[in-house]
Amino acid sequence: MDWLPGAASSYAADLDRIFYVILAITGLIFVGVQVALVYFIIKYRGRKGRQASYVEGSTKAEVIWTVIPAVIIVGIAVASQTVWSEIKDPNHFPTDALEVNVEARQFAWAFTYPGADGELGTDDDYIRYNQMHVPVNRPVVFNLTSVDVVHSFFVPAFRIKQDAVPGMNLRAWFEATEVGEYELACAELCGVAHGLMKGKIIVLSEDEFQSWAAEQS
Amino acid sequence: MATAAAAAAPLADAHHEELSFIRKYIFSTDHKIIGIQFLFASLAFLVLGGVLAILLRWQLGFPGEELPGVGTVAPKFYNSLVTMHGTFMVFFAVMPLLVGVYANYLIPLKIGAPDMAFPRLNMLSFWMFIQSGIVMTASLFVEGGAAGSGWTAYAPLSAVPQYTGASLGQQLWILSIVLFGASSLLGSVNYITTVINMRAPGMTLFRMPLSVWALFITAIIALLAIPIIAAAVIMLFFDLTLGTTFFLPADGGQPLLWQHLFWFFGHPEVYILILPAMGIISDVIANGSRKPVFGYHSMVLAIIAIAFLGWITWGHHMFQSGMNPLLGTSFMISTMAIAVPSAIKVFNWLGTMWRGNIRFHTPMLWAIGFVSLFTVGGLSGIFMASNAVDIFIHDTYFIVAHIHYVLFGGSLMAIFAAVYFWFPKMFGRMMSETWGKIHFVLTFIFYNLTFFPMHILGMAGHMRRIYDPTQYEFLQPYQPMNRFITISAILLFVVQLPFIVNFFWSLFRGKKADINPWQDNGLEWTVPSPPPHGNFAMTPTVYRGPYEFSVPGAEADYMPQSVPPSGSQ
Amino acid sequence: MNEAITLPGGVTAEPGMRIYNQKLGMWIFLASEVMFFTGLIGAYIILRFGTTAWALPGVPLEEGGTPLAINLTAFNTFMLICSSVTMVKAFAAIEHGDQKGLRRYLVATVLLGAAFVGIQVVEYIALAHEGFLPRCSEELAAVVPNCDLFGSTFYTMTGFHGTHVSIGVLCMIWVTVKAFRGKYTKENHGGVEVIGLYWHFVDLVWIMLFTIVYLI
Numbered sequence A: 001m002d003w004l005p006g007a008a009s010s011y012a013a014d015l016d017r018i019f020y021v022i023l024a025i026t027g028l029i030f031v032g033v034q035v036a037l038v039y040f041i042i043k044y045r046g047r048k049g050r051q052a053s054y055v056e057g058s059t060k061a062e063v064i065w066t067v068i069p070a071v072i073i074v075g076i077a078v079a080s081q082t083v084w085s086e087i088k089d090p091n092h093f094p095t096d097a098l099e100v101n102v103e104a105r106q107f108a109w110a111f112t113y114p115g116a117d118g119e120l121g122t123d124d125d126y127i128r129y130n131q132m133h134v135p136v137n138r139p140v141v142f143n144l145t146s147v148d149v150v151h152s153f154f155v156p157a158f159r160i161k162q163d164a165v166p167g168m169n170l171r172a173w174f175e176a177t178e179v180g181e182y183e184l185a186c187a188e189l190c191g192v193a194h195g196l197m198k199g200k201i202i203v204l205s206e207d208e209f210q211s212w213a214a215e216q217s
Numbered sequence B: 001m002a003t004a005a006a007a008a009a010p011l012a013d014a015h016h017e018e019l020s021f022i023r024k025y026i027f028s029t030d031h032k033i034i035g036i037q038f039l040f041a042s043l044a045f046l047v048l049g050g051v052l053a054i055l056l057r058w059q060l061g062f063p064g065e066e067l068p069g070v071g072t073v074a075p076k077f078y079n080s081l082v083t084m085h086g087t088f089m090v091f092f093a094v095m096p097l098l099v100g101v102y103a104n105y106l107i108p109l110k111i112g113a114p115d116m117a118f119p120r121l122n123m124l125s126f127w128m129f130i131q132s133g134i135v136m137t138a139s140l141f142v143e144g145g146a147a148g149s150g151w152t153a154y155a156p157l158s159a160v161p162q163y164t165g166a167s168l169g170q171q172l173w174i175l176s177i178v179l180f181g182a183s184s185l186l187g188s189v190n191y192i193t194t195v196i197n198m199r200a201p202g203m204t205l206f207r208m209p210l211s212v213w214a215l216f217i218t219a220i221i222a223l224l225a226i227p228i229i230a231a232a233v234i235m236l237f238f239d240l241t242l243g244t245t246f247f248l249p250a251d252g253g254q255p256l257l258w259q260h261l262f263w264f265f266g267h268p269e270v271y272i273l274i275l276p277a278m279g280i281i282s283d284v285i286a287n288g289s290r291k292p293v294f295g296y297h298s299m300v301l302a303i304i305a306i307a308f309l310g311w312i313t314w315g316h317h318m319f320q321s322g323m324n325p326l327l328g329t330s331f332m333i334s335t336m337a338i339a340v341p342s343a344i345k346v347f348n349w350l351g352t353m354w355r356g357n358i359r360f361h362t363p364m365l366w367a368i369g370f371v372s373l374f375t376v377g378g379l380s381g382i383f384m385a386s387n388a389v390d391i392f393i394h395d396t397y398f399i400v401a402h403i404h405y406v407l408f409g410g411s412l413m414a415i416f417a418a419v420y421f422w423f424p425k426m427f428g429r430m431m432s433e434t435w436g437k438i439h440f441v442l443t444f445i446f447y448n449l450t451f452f453p454m455h456i457l458g459m460a461g462h463m464r465r466i467y468d469p470t471q472y473e474f475l476q477p478y479q480p481m482n483r484f485i486t487i488s489a490i491l492l493f494v495v496q497l498p499f500i501v502n503f504f505w506s507l508f509r510g511k512k513a514d515i516n517p518w519q520d521n522g523l524e525w526t527v528p529s530p531p532p533h534g535n536f537a538m539t540p541t542v543y544r545g546p547y548e549f550s551v552p553g554a555e556a557d558y559m560p561q562s563v564p565p566s567g568s569q
Numbered sequence C: 001m002n003e004a005i006t007l008p009g010g011v012t013a014e015p016g017m018r019i020y021n022q023k024l025g026m027w028i029f030l031a032s033e034v035m036f037f038t039g040l041i042g043a044y045i046i047l048r049f050g051t052t053a054w055a056l057p058g059v060p061l062e063e064g065g066t067p068l069a070i071n072l073t074a075f076n077t078f079m080l081i082c083s084s085v086t087m088v089k090a091f092a093a094i095e096h097g098d099q100k101g102l103r104r105y106l107v108a109t110v111l112l113g114a115a116f117v118g119i120q121v122v123e124y125i126a127l128a129h130e131g132f133l134p135r136c137s138e139e140l141a142a143v144v145p146n147c148d149l150f151g152s153t154f155y156t157m158t159g160f161h162g163t164h165v166s167i168g169v170l171c172m173i174w175v176t177v178k179a180f181r182g183k184y185t186k187e188n189h190g191g192v193e194v195i196g197l198y199w200h201f202v203d204l205v206w207i208m209l210f211t212i213v214y215l216i
């Protein structure tokens, strides 16, 4: 069952698990409701001489189908919250991360790397466009901004999506778990070429990444 | 202060018969005529919204290829198509079809009133709607093209003409929304006043049909939500034209302010689009099952609960917007809470059919279709309500599938049920049942073929509103599915033809309708089809609830609300 | 569920509220007006507290104070409050069937309302001369923090309020004309009551706006 795209980040499996749990629960309810519907249609189809039962309701039944969904919902909410704060809560961001600035504009991505001193905002920073090189198995925290309109940083394989809002500096993170190339897309309508605002995340082994970084500065 | 008495008194003025054609059918103050005017106008907008959908679907299924007779779709035009399809469908098709048509037509008839509380405001409301529709349609043809920032008009994309290339188009979009809002506001004031003040004797609140309850609550939501969008688009307009800086970050404005305002309106708006549908469906299912609505009181409470919760959930549209993650948690909880009253409604509809004696007339088929498809839309909503899962599926085709299951599979199915159900009352003639059923079956099939695969696209990560999916390697394997969806969508559009033909043919040639062709209990079925100006020759008295079907010991399996209890004189 | 219902003829209680349609309609309409101003004022609050600096009253303009002339507007506020009092008096007069009193107080209300709008226009012109507009002049932008944002919110909120007062004055003139034609009686004066509701609402909104825009 591979409906979600191949997962390649540390938290992708956690998110996928909730997705499939919800899919299973809702799938079951879906089948239940449709089967009941079809069954009622056949069983209670109108016939001459029959009369419908005069039933105005049943408190017991209604309590049951109020409480059960409520319980399910609470379960899903609790499970979701854990993963949500893992991915989005700045207090839970990994500390030993590579830090990169990401700037979105109509219609390109700019990635600013810290350079040899390992610090952003210094002279040896360098910028690469539309291609983001990152090391495998090491968290990357990025500061996301936009110079014009709202964009959205979306890497399907990493299960990360974060809007880039002009005037705001938003932080997000991911940790790629497999070497390879992954597509980056803009997920928020941002103008004429919104559909073409794509980039690549190139995940390298630690050694390869170091030598790539050395070449840049 | 004799107004109340005057308004509630039976209206039997003789000179109503002498109105000129223009006063009677064009500038009419009769709520029934106004409802019918809304019906024709918004069905036309529905077709327009459908044409826009086909054009944008063409580009997605066959990127860059020439649509025979039309040409290719340019990226800028594509964005306008996306924007205007959403705008027309939400504001000019579904909302007026439910509220403009059926709140107008049904409320006075169903509560035993001669007309709306403010008939002239009602007329004004309709003509403002037409004006706003004309402005919106005109914006398709102006220089620079129609607005291209989505129906959500996210700032600053919408606030600076250079960002989309559309300048006048965006301004006209705003102007049209303001006019539309004013129209909708006048309507709401009317509906609320009418329901509160003009019910016939005996029509207590808890004897009102669920359709009236839903339309009443909807009017309250619209009354409170529309001013928010009006304020928001006016600020946007000033940003565009007067140099204010509400949403422009370079000068201290806040883009997220737009999103908060828009969705503070936008989420209640979703309930404006679905609650009346739920009410109508409840009426039709009870009629079709020949049984009382299962749990009438909890159905009413569920409507009120949904309407109330709808005000505190807007942030679920903004999980990925950069809003504080803690807010993401609270908005998830409030959003999830809505699943409970929604589930109650679905189960109670099933409960209504249980042990019934179901008549499969055309409106009932659409109602069953509604229950089936709304369930899908409701369940897929749980995925988005989960803030974690939303990180992945936000702004993908999963959302597109969801809204279409709610607003097409839900609202539009209910609208078709309503059109077939009340057509005989409106026009005094029956629509063809055979063609109605053919229309239903074909629509149901092609509807699902069009929208169900969108869930799968969404799971694959397919973004919304992109011009050319084949640009992305990970989406290329799904291009056959995109093509399949496009072909299904075209067929879905084509199979509406039987409806259009049936509608107009029946208008002139349909079988003459009786007073009560569906053997229903509502007060509207106790007056001639179509009802005369003033509706009731004598103010009716209401003795019972709206759903007394198959009462044990009764002769017929229905009992109109105005039938006195047996035993009393 | 089956409450006993009195039979036709014996029917006394109607289900509706004991408020006539126009008055109920106005209350409902005002609910939507509340939401409209909530939208504008909410935006103001979010924008103001989303930035670090804001022009405060009581601080000289050169040090980042407000460019608004508070004394003039305080006087204007006083006039608007007075117009609410005269409105109450007008309604009280007609409730006692006092036609003369009705006319006198309606005219007073119209004049006070019109004066309010007039002074607001004068204020706008003076501010524009100083360079205070939705886009501030460079000199002003240099001293007033977030001057553009201040101008945007100030003109939008007070402008929409002023529009509401203007519409109110026009309706009030219409009601006054009807009063002079003797259209209102002790028994039948819904028009006076309904316009009064609107008038008090607009007054109330101003007191809020004056407080948050000028005073704090």
Ligand SMILES: [Cu+2]
Pocket (backbone or CB within 6 Å): A104, A105, A107, A150, A151, A152, A186, A187, A188, A189, A190, A194, A197
């Ligand atoms: Cu973008």
Ligand SMILES: [Cu+2]
Pocket (backbone or CB within 6 Å): B266, B267, B270, B313, B314, B316, B317
């Ligand atoms: Cu929502």
